[in-house]
Amino acid sequence: MISKSRNYDSTRGTRRTLLRRMLAIPAALALAHVSLPALADSANSTGLAVTDSTVTVGILHSITGTMAISETGSVQAEKLAIDQINAMGGVLGRQIVYTQEDGASDWPTFAEKAKKLLVRDKVAAVFGCWTSASRKAVLPVFEQYNGMLYYPTFYEGLEQSPNVIYTGQEATQQILEGLDWADDAKDAKKYFLLGSDYIWPRTSNKIARKHIESVLGDKVVGEEYYPLGHTQFNSVINKIKLKKPDVVFISVVGGSNVAFYKQLKAAGIDMTKEKPLFLTISVTEDEILGIGGENIDGIYASMKYFQSLPNANNEAFVKAFKAKYGDDIVIGDVTQAAYLGPWLWKAAVEKAGSFDIDKVRAASPDIELTTAPEGYVRIHDNHHLWSKTRIGHAQLDGQYKVVYESSELIEPNPFPEGY
Amino acid sequence: MFADYTMTELTSIFAMQGFAGLTLFSVFVLMALGLAIIFGQMGVINMAHGEFMILGAYTTYLTSNVFSSYLPESLYSLYFFVALILAFLAAGALGAFIEWAMIRHLYKRPLDTLLATWGLSLIMQQLYRTIFGPREVGVTLPDWLMGSIALTDMVEIPINGLFVMAITLVVAVGVGLTMQKSRLGKQTRAVVQNRPMASAVGINTARVDRLTFALGCGIAGIAGAAFTMIGSTGPTSGQLYIVDTFLVVVFGGASSLVGTIASAFTISQAQSTMEFFLSGSMAKVLTLLVVVGILMLRPQGLFSLKIRK
Numbered sequence: 001m002i003s004k005s006r007n008y009d010s011t012r013g014t015r016r017t018l019l020r021r022m023l024a025i026p027a028a029l030a031l032a033h034v035s036l037p038a039l040a041d042s043a044n045s046t047g048l049a050v051t052d053s054t055v056t057v058g059i060l061h062s063i064t065g066t067m068a069i070s071e072t073g074s075v076q077a078e079k080l081a082i083d084q085i086n087a088m089g090g091v092l093g094r095q096i097v098y099t100q101e102d103g104a105s106d107w108p109t110f111a112e113k114a115k116k117l118l119v120r121d122k123v124a125a126v127f128g129c130w131t132s133a134s135r136k137a138v139l140p141v142f143e144q145y146n147g148m149l150y151y152p153t154f155y156e157g158l159e160q161s162p163n164v165i166y167t168g169q170e171a172t173q174q175i176l177e178g179l180d181w182a183d184d185a186k187d188a189k190k191y192f193l194l195g196s197d198y199i200w201p202r203t204s205n206k207i208a209r210k211h212i213e214s215v216l217g218d219k220v221v222g223e224e225y226y227p228l229g230h231t232q233f234n235s236v237i238n239k240i241k242l243k244k245p246d247v248v249f250i251s252v253v254g255g256s257n258v259a260f261y262k263q264l265k266a267a268g269i270d271m272t273k274e275k276p277l278f279l280t281i282s283v284t285e286d287e288i289l290g291i292g293g294e295n296i297d298g299i300y301a302s303m304k305y306f307q308s309l310p311n312a313n314n315e316a317f318v319k320a321f322k323a324k325y326g327d328d329i330v331i332g333d334v335t336q337a338a339y340l341g342p343w344l345w346k347a348a349v350e351k352a353g354s355f356d357i358d359k360v361r362a363a364s365p366d367i368e369l370t371t372a373p374e375g376y377v378r379i380h381d382n383h384h385l386w387s388k389t390r391i392g393h394a395q396l397d398g399q400y401k402v403v404y405e406s407s408e409l410i411e412p413n414p415f416p417e418g419y
Numbered sequence: 420m421f422a423d424y425t426m427t428e429l430t431s432i433f434a435m436q437g438f439a440g441l442t443l444f445s446v447f448v449l450m451a452l453g454l455a456i457i458f459g460q461m462g463v464i465n466m467a468h469g470e471f472m473i474l475g476a477y478t479t480y481l482t483s484n485v486f487s488s489y490l491p492e493s494l495y496s497l498y499f500f501v502a503l504i505l506a507f508l509a510a511g512a513l514g515a516f517i518e519w520a521m522i523r524h525l526y527k528r529p530l531d532t533l534l535a536t537w538g539l540s541l542i543m544q545q546l547y548r549t550i551f552g553p554r555e556v557g558v559t560l561p562d563w564l565m566g567s568i569a570l571t572d573m574v575e576i577p578i579n580g581l582f583v584m585a586i587t588l589v590v591a592v593g594v595g596l597t598m599q600k601s602r603l604g605k606q607t608r609a610v611v612q613n614r615p616m617a618s619a620v621g622i623n624t625a626r627v628d629r630l631t632f633a634l635g636c637g638i639a640g641i642a643g644a645a646f647t648m649i650g651s652t653g654p655t656s657g658q659l660y661i662v663d664t665f666l667v668v669v670f671g672g673a674s675s676l677v678g679t680i681a682s683a684f685t686i687s688q689a690q691s692t693m694e695f696f697l698s699g700s701m702a703k704v705l706t707l708l709v710v711v712g713i714l715m716l717r718p719q720g721l722f723s724l725k726i727r728k
Contacts, residue, residue, distance in 0.1 A: 064545065066655045068553035197700045226699035229659040231650045232446065234439030234580075235694035235702075241573065242424065242432045255659050258555060258651030266649075268567035268575035290555025290651055295565075 046356040049122040055094040055355060057082070057342070058101065058117035060128030060138070065105025066254070071130045073286055074152050074338035075100070076325055078127045081342035084320065091346045092355070099123060107137035114138040118145040124355045125150065127341040130334070132156060132199060139164070146357050150341030153334050154281070154303070156203035157414040162361060165344060166384045168337040169304050170414045171204050174281050176211055177389035177406050178302025182247050183216045185404065186277055190221045192245035194236060194252060197225035201251035204281060207419045208249055214418075221245050226252070231259040237267045240276065250280040257287050261296045271394075272298030284332025285398060293398035305336040305374040306392040306400040317373035330398065336373050343369055344379065376409070384412030431573035440691035442580040445587035447683035449645060450660050451667040452594055453638035455679040458668055460611050460631050463522055464533045467540035468664060469657025471636045474513060474543070475506035475643025476652040477551060480558045487559070496561040503586070503644050510640025515633035522632060523625065540657070547654035555653035564648060579648040586645050590638060594676065597634070607631050670710050672720030682721050686710065 049056035059078055061071040082096045090096060099121050101113035110129065117123045118141065125148045129135045132155050142149050142163040149164045157170035182188040191212050195201025205223060212218045221243045224236050233256075240248055252260050264271070264278075271278055278299040285307050288296055307318060307330060317339065321331055344367055349355055352363035368378040378386045386409040392400025424432075454468045465471075482502035486495050517539065525532045564582060567575040598604035606627050609617040618624050643657075650656065663686075671682030686706060693702035714720070 063553070064548065066658070068548060069555055069653055069655075072553045224698050227703050230699060230703075231646075231659050232439075232443050232691075234442060234577075235436065235691050236699060238432055238435050238439060239695065241435070242428065255555070255651035255653060255656050259649055262565075262579075262649055263577070265565060266567060266577035266579045268569060268577070286554065288557075290557055290653060292557035292559060294559070 046124075046354065047122065048124045048355050048357075050094065050124060050355050053094055054097045055091060056097045056099060056121060056123050057345075058121065058123040058126040058128065059098050060101050060103055060110065060113055060117060060126050061130060062103045062105040062134075063100075064102055067103075067105040067130055067134075069254075069290075070286070070334070071103075073332060073335035074128075074130060076329075077152075077321070077331075077335045077339035078342060080321060080324055081339050083324075085342060085346055091349050092353070096342070103128070103134055107133050110134040111137045111141050114141040114147070114149075115145070118142070118147040123147070124349075124357075125345045125360075127152075127338065127345075129153070135159075135164070148345070148357050148360060150345060152338035152341060154337070156200045157416070158203065160382050160384075160414050162383070163357075164383060165341070165364060165379065166412075166414075167340045167344065168334060168385075169387065169389070170384055170412050171200075171207050172413045172416045172419075173384075173387065173389060173410045174302055174304070175204055175208050177410060178279055178281065178300075178391060179208060179211050179216065179249070181302070181391050181404050182277065182279055182300075183218060186246070186274070188246035188277065189218050190243075190245040190247070191218060192221055192240055192243060192248045192276070193223040194240075194248060194250050195225050196228050196230070196251065196253045196256055198228060201225065201253070201282075204251050205249070207416065210419050226256065228254060228256065230256050233260045233263045234267065237264055237269070241267075241269075245276050247277045247279055250278060251282045252280075253282050255290075257283060258291050261291050261299075265295050270298070271296065274298070283394075284334065285330040285400065286332035286335065288394065288398040289330060293394070293396050296394050297396045299394045300403075301392045301394065301400060302389060303333040303392065304387045304389055305333045306390060306402055307331045308392075308399050309374065309390070309402060311373075311375060313371050313375065314373040340369065340372055340374075340377065340385075343371070344377075348379075378409070380412050382412060382414060384414060386411060428573060431571060434574050435576075436691065436695050438576060438580065440688050442577070442583060443687035443691050444684050445580075445584040446646070446649070447663065447667050447687050448591060448680055449583065449587045449642040450639075450664045451671075451679050451683055452590060452676070453635040453642065454664050455635075455668045455671070455676060456594065456638070457632055457635035459675065459679075460607050461526075461628060462529055463526075463632070464529070464536065465635070466533060466537040466661070467517075467543060468639055469659075469661040470540045470543035470547075471510045471514065471639035471657075472643030472646065472660060473547065473652065473654070473657040474510045475640030476558070476647050476656065477547065477556075477643075478502060478506040478509045478640065479644040479647045480551075480556050480652055483559055496563055499561060499564065499644075503641055506640040506644035507637040508640075510643070511633040511637030514636025514639075515629055517636075518629045518632040523628065526628070544654045544657075551654065553654060555651050555656070558647040558652055560648060583645050583648065586641065590641060591680065594634075594638070598676065603627070603630055666707075666710060670714065670720055672722040675720075675722040678720055678722030685721075 061075045062068050086095050103110040117126055127150045129151050130153050135151055150167055151164050152167050154168040154174050193205040195205055209220050212220055280301050283301055347367045348360045348363045352359035364379050365381045370376055380386055389406045389410055390402050391404035393403045395401055457463050457465050479502040482498055482505055486498040521535055564579050567577045569575045606622045610624050610627050667683045671678035690702055690706045693705055
């Protein structure tokens with residue numbers, strides 16, 4: 001298994017590597033005669049870092065800084081997928097080698113590292129980014145140098161780049177089904193929207209409000225935003241108590257989550273009583289680790305994946321994940337979406353018969369994955385995934401119990417009309 | 420906006436909102452006291468204040484783990500008190516070490532302390548990440564801390580809010596007494612007012628500096644331990660508090676503890692009232708605008724010490 005992290009140091013070209021390279025030239029020439037059939041394989045002539053036995057890809061996430069807390073799971077999932085693919089014989093007969101770069105929770109750094117991966121390392125694909133801000137920062141780089149990014153996070157939509165495959169859900173996929181469920185199964189009529197103050201919650205709530213008011217014919221009794229990192233939620237909890245909504249729809253992120261749920265519980269609101277019912281689109285099993293299962297027991301989440309999903313694919317995935325990273329590890333929605341990245345890329349490369357970016361892109365639509373932990377997914381023409389939406393019910397042990405699953409795959413619609 | 424609600428509902432909500440304001444006030448005082456001591460008494464701007472708080476939070480996390488694994492269950496409900504003391508000692512000890520290793524070389528260069536402590540905060544964050552992992556840890560609290568006291572159907576007082584208030588009260592009174600009555604407090608005030616003269620009458624100013632810095636850091640540790648009840652514990656959680664902390668200290672007038680308390684009260688009440696009538700983000704914007712406005716008129720802050728320069 002070849003999976004070592006390579007960190008290039010740009011300022012140091014030692015004499016030894018130079019010497020090795022000089023020696024390598026005649027050796028390569030000699031080999032060329034022997035391995036002519038392999039060279040005839042067009043896969044090596046794409047200008048990418050592909051050799052007869054290896055192909056290099058990039059992993060670009062924050063492993064330091066604020067976002068490390070969220071992105072760690074994605075890195076682990078991508079490495080696991082790569083290991084598994086290598087164990088199965090790799091892609092087009094080549095073992096995957098990865099070069100990992102640290103975006104350091106800083107958006108310009110993301111752009112710089114993306115450029116380094118594409119221009120210097122000539123990687124065949126990049127699995128990475130987490131926040132929308134980091135994706136927006138690397139987008140021009142991927143479009144200019146024609147790279148391929150597999151982006152794992154559920155996000156606000158309103159984007160469709162030829163150079164990105166979005167393996168998480170866009171906003172409508174995640175939100176509409178959840179609201180329909182609340183209206184239908186829980187007979188909810190009054191909604192309170194609460195989020196952190198940045199683009200994803202604002203866009204999500206805009207879509208949610210439209211859907212609640214025009215499609216469901218229900219009422220929004222409050223919409224509130226708090227700055228990122230806000231730690232005092234007593235005022236909004238009082239407002240929720242006063243307005244008595246049936247559902248509080250929450251897109252609070254990061255450290256604020258912990259503060260919000262702890263204070264909610266301390267304010268005497270028993271979340272298991274569902275008065276009001278709490279429906280989140282931002283708390284995965286990963287976040288519950290920090291919040292504590294006992295502080296969030298009873299809320300619902302609308303996502304596409306939960307660690308407890310009962311199917312054979314997922315059981316194998318969870319087992320492999322725990323075998324590699326320890327029994328205490330939990331797997332959230334985004335971690336699973338990150339795991340899909342290398343597999344979708346492998347399927348597209350094999351369909352195209354080449355690592356060439358343009359060919360991989362052309363081959364991507366309609367690629368399907370029957371082995372996905374979440375079940376079955378398929379790439380849409382708009383580069384997002386067809387996937388099911390599920391409702392999970394948070395349990396004391398920090399896991400979600402799946403209580404509802406959409407009957408059909410939900411079509412991704414990154415540019416919803418009328419929203 | 421209140422036409423739809425009955426009088427009782429409104430009274431109870433305002434009662435609870437008042438309590439929310441008081442909780443916020445205690446949180447502000449608790450996080451700002453340590454910084455105010457260091458900033459006010461020594462002129463050192465400690466950018467790593469948030470990380471000292473998180474050291475307290477991690478100490479609480481470790482204490483809770485030790486109690487649940489090695490000690491009888493009946494003692495578990497008491498672990499939080501032990502954790503508060505350990506947090507104070509751990510953060511204080513580290514503070515004393517940092518003062519000896521780094522800060523004391525920079526007293527004549529106040530701007531450099533800013534950079535140095537900022538670097539220190541980055542180092543500490545990365546250390547936490549290496550030791551405890553990048554994910555947040557969940558600090559399990561004893562059950563008695565997590566409930567609420569129901570006064571009426573609508574009015575419910577969070578116990579952890581009360582507990583934070585109690586800790587704040589104890590710490591604030593403790594600091595006040597130390598500064599006014601104790602030998603160390605008197606020496607510290609003497610050093611603040613005139614360092615060469617204090618030194619000339621036999622006060623060991625280096626020792627006073629070290630103890631003051633350790634005390635400030637120790638209080639940050641207590642604050643961090645207390646905040647595990649209401650917030651998150653992760654490598655970068657300290658950053659969530661640092662802006663508000665500086666705001667309170669600067670607005671109050673850097674060298675006055677009374678000023679810090681007055682400023683915490685003003686900001687917390689303004690913020691929590693506005694949060695109720697406007698949205699959270701707007702409340703924050705208005706609070707900051709008011710503070711900026713007042714500081715333009717009164718750059719020295721609300722209260723300032725009169726010292727002959």
